[in-house]
Amino acid sequence: MATLKVPATVPSPTDDAEQLRKAFKGWGTNERLIISILAHRTAAQRRAIRSIYAQTYGEELLKSLDDEISGDFERAVVLWTLDPAERDAQLANEVVRKWHQSNLVLIEIACARTSDELFQVRRAYQARYKRSLEEDVAAHTSGDFRKLLVPLVSAYRYEGIEVNNSLAKSEAKLLHEKISEKAYSHEELVRIISTRSKPQLIATLNQYKNEYGKTINKDLNSDPKNEYLAALRAVIRCICCPERYFEKVIRLAIKGLGTDENALTRVITTRADVDLKVIEEAYYKRNSLPLVSAVKGDTSGDYKDMLIALLGHDI
Amino acid sequence: MATLKVPATVPSPTDDAEQLRKAFKGWGTNERLIISILAHRTAAQRRAIRSIYAQTYGEELLKSLDDEISGDFERAVVLWTLDPAERDAQLANEVVRKWHQSNLVLIEIACARTSDELFQVRRAYQARYKRSLEEDVAAHTSGDFRKLLVPLVSAYRYEGIEVNNSLAKSEAKLLHEKISEKAYSHEELVRIISTRSKPQLIATLNQYKNEYGKTINKDLNSDPKNEYLAALRAVIRCICCPERYFEKVIRLAIKGLGTDENALTRVITTRADVDLKVIEEAYYKRNSLPLVSAVKGDTSGDYKDMLIALLGHDI
Known part of the structure; x- marks a missing residue:
């Protein structure tokens, strides 16, 4: 459930664009007006406003925002104003360029979006950066993290609700084996968590808990300082909860x-x-x-x- | 350039469906009539015929074809009649279910299609088989082949024509190093050939030839019986020529x-x-x-x- 509140009667994108232009003009900027409009429009409505604004004033709305506001406020308004796929593409690119093992944003984008949303992020990434997301992730990461992140950002998981219980059983066993051996980056473990559908994976992890008494994330917490284990736990949480x-x-x-x-x-x-x-x-x-x-x-x-x-x- | 010949005036899908129905009815099947229609229609036209046929006769055209014709003729007509993405999904599934290292069909589908075509194959695969293509490929292959095939079928390569020459130079060097060390499944090698755009990869391989005197496929032919090397050569050929x-x-x-x-x-x-x-x-x-x-x-x-x-x- 969303928290976004859109008024019962929404002004036309033309009116909104005009009001935003007013908020930018004159002495000082009317931040309240900016918030009262942009923070209460859906993605489609914001897209329409951006389009009309650019046509009418010959300048991108994001450029005007960049000129008029700054700091954390600017970042919040700009990120929100972007289309979800463009926003994720920008967040992913920021992370990839100065990648650090403790950063979980790529995992968030790969695992807490629907398959089609993730695919739209990959399209938006190419349109903006002239490279593929997986290409940049593969080129800027290494070792266990690369083995995990490249398949995660390339995934297009099946989204049907069908679950294969015997598969859940056998793959829970496989996961438990690999974790017991501390083979956390074993290709079978990565294969299971990066390719299976979310309902199938949830069934597997339920099976894991039933059969071995602890949640997988408890078992993946043997070394709280290990950032790769933290990444694995984030994958599981982004998918399951x-x-x-x-x-x-x-x-x-x-x-x-x-x-x-x-x-x-x-x-x-x-x-x-x-x-x-x-x-x-x-x-x-x-x-x-x-x-x-x-x-x-x-x-x-x-x-x-x-x-x-x-x-x-x-x- | 295509060889498909479509008549200047194409009958309506309704007329085509009716003619096909006639070809199936009565004593024997009129194979010539089937060929004269289906072999001379575009994918969109065949799709329209299938749709009208199913509506009119309450049976899928592919089912009627299956009842009326057989053997190699049937396979050719049915494969051709399918939408390109459905056809590739079917071919990929046939291969995955009884996968053998010498089979290059997955490589063909992953590397000799456009990025969007490959993505449509992944969608069609899910619609038909209720699993993702990469999930099945990962589950049915192993070892070096899995390391190569999963990223290849999951790729959504950038399709712009921009080429980074210094990158081509450094990655040609990297490829040559790995091949000289016989590290044919090294993750850097797989990363380069599975994520870079086709124009970028072609530039890298030209650089390879200029710098090291032989084409990469010559260097990948050290052991003609090695099926993994044959797979790598197929990837290169499907991308370059x-x-x-x-x-x-x-x-x-x-x-x-x-x-x-x-x-x-x-x-x-x-x-x-x-x-x-x-x-x-x-x-x-x-x-x-x-x-x-x-x-x-x-x-x-x-x-x-x-x-x-x-x-x-x-x-």
């Missing part, structure tokens, strides 16, 4: 003294029109604090207002 | 006493509306014999007539 995965990303982003604005912005802009409501519920359950209060406590100014608006609350 | 690859498949299918009808049918039905004319030219150049004469000499009956019609000649 994305809302709990995203809750944790937000929790860690907010926790402690500083805030990880990049992570917070990413989760809120990528999930506001998907399942942010469910993530909010998971957050409340885990932290006994409404997500909106936590966000208000940790952010400020227009950036805060943008996130609160995307969370579906009044600013 | 598909017409020469297909010429060779046809040549070997026809050569000697028996005929490999499966291979002959596959190449003619998959290439008749793509580049069979160019393959014909390559065949003539290599064998000093027109392909149509070779096919006439090696086949007979309705099967022969179907192939000749697809080759664009009168039967």
Whole structure:
């Protein structure tokens, strides 16, 4: 369930584009107006506004936003304004160019999207960067991470709900064997988690727990400092319980003294029109604090207002 | 260039469906009529005929064909009548179910199609078999072949013509190193040939030849009996010179006493509306014999007539 709130009567894209232009003009920028429009439109509506804006004013809306606003607020508005596939392509490219083992964004994009969404990301990536996503991932990663990430970003998983129980049984056994041998990057393990359909994989992991007494992620937590194991656990969580995965990303982003604005912005802009409501519920359950209060406590100014608006609350 | 010949005035799909129904009815089947219609329609036209036929007669055209005709003739007509993506999905599934290292069909489908065509094959595969293509390939292959085939069938290569020359130089060097070390399944080698765009890969292979004096396929021919090396050479040929690859498949299918009808049918039905004319030219150049004469000499009956019609000649 999404948190995005769209008004009952939506102005025409032409009116929205005109209002945005007004928000940019004159002395200072009207940030509230920008938020009141963009944070309350669907992806298709934002696309229409961008198209009309470029036709009318001879400049890309994203360029105007870049000129008028800045910092975390700009990043939140720009990421949100992009089409979901373009946004993911940009996030993936940022990560790939300065790739670090602890970064889980590629896994998020590969595993917490539908098969068709991931494919659209691959198309958008090519259109923008003139290379394929898997080509860049393969060229910028190495070792166990490459063995895992390239098939994950290249996957086009079957999405039917059919489950083969005897296969779930035999592959649970195989996974357990490899994990017991600490062969975490064994090609059979990677094959299973990168090619099987999500319902099939969930059946396999249920079988794993029933048969061997612990969840696979417990067994993949033998060394909390091992970043490859953390990546494997993220794959499993993005596939089996994305809302709990995203809750944790937000929790860690907010926790402690500083805030990880990049992570917070990413989760809120990528999930506001998907399942942010469910993530909010998971957050409340885990932290006994409404997500909106936590966000208000940790952010400020227009950036805060943008996130609160995307969370579906009044600013 | 295609060999497919479509009449200047094409009957409506309704008329075609009616004629086909007539060809099936009564005493015996009118094979000539079947050929005269189906072998002279584009994929879109055949699709329209199938759709109208099913609506009108309450039976799939492919089912009627299966009841009325048989053997090599049936296989040629049925494969041809399928949509290209469905046909490739069927061919891939046949191969995967009884996979053998010497079989190059998966490589053909992965490397001698455009990126979008390959993606459509993956979609068609899921629609028909309720599993993903890469899932089946990964589950039914092993060792070096799996390392090569899974990324190849999962690829969505960039199709722009941009070439990075310094990258071509460095990757030619890398390929030469790995081949010199006989590390033919090294992950860097597989990465390069399975993810780079075709123009980029061709530039790399030109660089390889300029720098090291021999084509990569000469260097990959150190052991003619090694089937993995044969697979690698097929990848290179399907990407760099598909017409020469297909010429060779046809040549070997026809050569000697028996005929490999499966291979002959596959190449003619998959290439008749793509580049069979160019393959014909390559065949003539290599064998000093027109392909149509070779096919006439090696086949007979309705099967022969179907192939000749697809080759664009009168039967």
